[in-house]
Amino acid sequence: MAGCRAISARAAAPLSRWLAVGGGLILTGMTSALPATPRELWSELDDPWREAFRQGWEAFRTGNIPVGACASTPDGVIVHAARNRVADRNAPPGEVFGSALAHAEANVMARLPYRYTGRLVLTTTLEPCIQCSAAIRLGPVATVRYAGADPLWDGCHDFSPLSPREAARPAKVTMAGPRGDDIGVFATLMSRLGPGLVRGPAAEWLRASGQGAVLDLALHLQESGEAPRLAALEVDEAFAYLCPRLRSLRDAQVPG
Numbered sequence: 001m002a003g004c005r006a007i008s009a010r011a012a013a014p015l016s017r018w019l020a021v022g023g024g025l026i027l028t029g030m031t032s033a034l035p036a037t038p039r040e041l042w043s044e045l046d047d048p049w050r051e052a053f054r055q056g057w058e059a060f061r062t063g064n065i066p067v068g069a070c071a072s073t074p075d076g077v078i079v080h081a082a083r084n085r086v087a088d089r090n091a092p093p094g095e096v097f098g099s100a101l102a103h104a105e106a107n108v109m110a111r112l113p114y115r116y117t118g119r120l121v122l123t124t125t126l127e128p129c130i131q132c133s134a135a136i137r138l139g140p141v142a143t144v145r146y147a148g149a150d151p152l153w154d155g156c157h158d159f160s161p162l163s164p165r166e167a168a169r170p171a172k173v174t175m176a177g178p179r180g181d182d183i184g185v186f187a188t189l190m191s192r193l194g195p196g197l198v199r200g201p202a203a204e205w206l207r208a209s210g211q212g213a214v215l216d217l218a219l220h221l222q223e224s225g226e227a228p229r230l231a232a233l234e235v236d237e238a239f240a241y242l243c244p245r246l247r248s249l250r251d252a253q254v255p256g
C-alpha cells in the first residue's frame with residue numbers, strides 16, 4: 001500500500017532485538033562505560049522509530065500535538081506512517097484532521113485496511129491515549145512500542161477487565177515502553193511543545209506523576225523563543241541539541 005518501503009537489514013536488526021527484551025533499552029556496540037553520544041543513540045534507532053519521530057517533529061512544526069506513529073511488519077517494513085493533525089485543516093486521504101480524533105496512532109490505524117490479516121508493530125513516540133488504544137485493540141496490531149511516558153494514560157491499554165468477552169479474546173496487544181533512555185525523555189518533551197498540556201488540570205496531574213521537570217523545560221523552550229528555533233532543525237539535530245538537558249531530566253523524571 002502507499003507509503004510502504006523496505007528497510008535495510010542493518011536498520012531492521014535493532015527492532016527484533018528491542019522487541020526481544022520487551023522494550024528494554026538496547027545500546028548495541030556499547031562496550032565502554034562512556035555514555036553514548038546523541039549521534040550514537042540516534043544511529044541505533046531502526047527505520048520505524050525514525051519515521052515515527054520524523055512524523056512527530058512535523059506535527060510540532062505545523063502546530064499540532066507533536067506525536068508521530070507508524071505501523072510496520074515484524075521485520076521492520078513500514079506499512080503506514082502518520083502524525084497528529086488536531087489543528088490541521090486537511091489531511092491525506094483516509095486520515096482525520098481538525099478534531100480530537102486526529103491523533104497520530106488513530107491516523108495510522110485509519111489507513112490499515114479492514115480485516116487486514118497482518119500482525120503489525122505500532123511504533124509511536126508517546127504512550128497511546130485511551131482512544132488510540134481502543135483503535136489499536138480493534139486493529140491488526142500485535143505489539144505497541146512507545147518512546148515517551150504519558151502517565152495520563154497509564155492503565156488504559158488493557159481492556160480485559162471491561163467484559164468477559166474482552167478477557168477471553170486470545171489476541172492481546174503487547175505494550176513495550178517507555179524507553180528508558182534520553183530518546184524516551186525527548187519524546188515526552190516533544191509532545192509537550194505543542195498546544196495544551198503544559199498548564200491546566202492535565203498538567204497538574206502530570207506534575208503529580210513526576211513530569212514537572214519535563215513540563216518546566218517545555219515551558220522554558222516556548223517562552224524563551226527557543227522552540228521556534230528548534231523547529232528549524234531536523235528532529236535528530238534537535239535531539240542532539242537538547243541532549244544535555246534531557247540527561248538531567250532523565251534523572252529527575254519518575255518512570256511512567
Ligand SMILES: [Zn+2]
Binds near residue numbers: 103106131
Ligand atoms: Zn491518542
